[in-house]
Amino acid sequence: MTKHQKRLSVPKSWPVERKTETFTAKAGAGPHGESGVPLVVVLRDVLGYVDNSKEAKYAVNTQGVLVNGDNVGDINRPIGMFDILTFPERDEYYRVFPDEGGRLGLTPIDADAADSKLSKVADKTLVDGGRTQLNLHDGSNLIVEDDEYSGGDSIVVDNESNDVVAHFEYEEGALVTAVAGQHAGHIGTVDDISVQPGSADNTVSVSGEDASFETVEDYVVVIDENFVGDEGDESESRQTESDGGDEE
Template identity: 70%
Template sequence: MSNHQKRLSVPKSWPVERKTDVFTVKAGAGPHGKDGVPLVILLRDVLGYVDSKKEARYALSQDAILVNGDPINDEARPIGMFDIVAFREREEYYRVFPDEGGRLALTEIDADAAESRLGKIEGKQQVPGGDTQLTLHDGTNVTADEEGYSTNDSIVVDNESKEIVAHFPYEEGALVTAVRGNHGGNIGELVDIDVTPGSGSNIVTVETDDGEFETVEEYVVVIDENFTGDGE
């Protein structure tokens, strides 16, 4: 199987130029599915910290780069929405956050904010012992020892303990960001949830400083002010 990915066919969320070269790096197996951006692209094309995959492999071998609190040694490891990328020696910390148009970008944060990450709940099920298992937007699972969580809610997970430290319900009045579609990157208050009968997507209305926009429910994520960059 090829280790290359044609630039013209990469997901719109990838922060790469599509008309410079024919190929770029292919993401490895891991979280975020097809939307995950290989770590080496962030290191090379976004931050400019390395010039090649070889340099990326050396940097990763030093355990100096953490993703969600864990050292990473695979330059193709997929990185996606709300991941925390930390450079311990540089004392630099970034959150992957959707930019205008839904393109993934790195937002610099402080060390305290880098200790946890946001996750959108996309599934839940009971597991033996009576606990609830929550499946997040990136495919990871988190165990909750209490009820009250629903799909489309957001939680904050501590990177060290992997425990839930905050919960933001999906409801009218919540602060949300659009992560896909024409309004990707916009932040505002969720003012209306229009439930669509049948299997169609619910339509939501979001009020921003510049007006309102509508999008499908799947394209918005509940956030906290600390995740906009204004509270850090």
């Protein structure tokens, strides 16, 4: 199986230039499914902290980068929406967040915000012992004792204890951000949730400071005001502007 991915066929969310090189790294097994971006691409193409995969391997092997508070052993580990990247020696912290074009970018956050991660509840299932399993947007799951969550809600999970430290309900009046589609990166308040018959996608109407929009329900994530504060300065968001560098 090839270790490379053709740039022209990568998902639109990947922050790589598509016409400067033929190949880029291929994401390994892990969270976020096909949309996950290999860690080496983030380190090389977005941040410019390494020039090639050898330097990336050295960085992860010396605990130079943490993902959601954990050491990483694979430079192709998929990185995706709302992941937290920590660089201990640099004292730098980033949240992965889509920009207005839908491509994943890195937004600087402070150390306190890096201790936990926002996740969207995709759905939930009942497991042994009467407990509830929350199935999250990145493919991970979490067992909780209380059945107070619904699909579309958002939770904040402590990276160390794995406890839910905040819960935001998906409902009219909720603050949301669009993470896909033509309105990706926009923030606003839910005005109306329209449940469509049959297999059609539910839609949601959102009012923002700059503009109002309607989008597919799956494209929005509930956030809180603190999250908006972290994302407030879009000029600081790190996006790739390089030619991709060496692949090996």
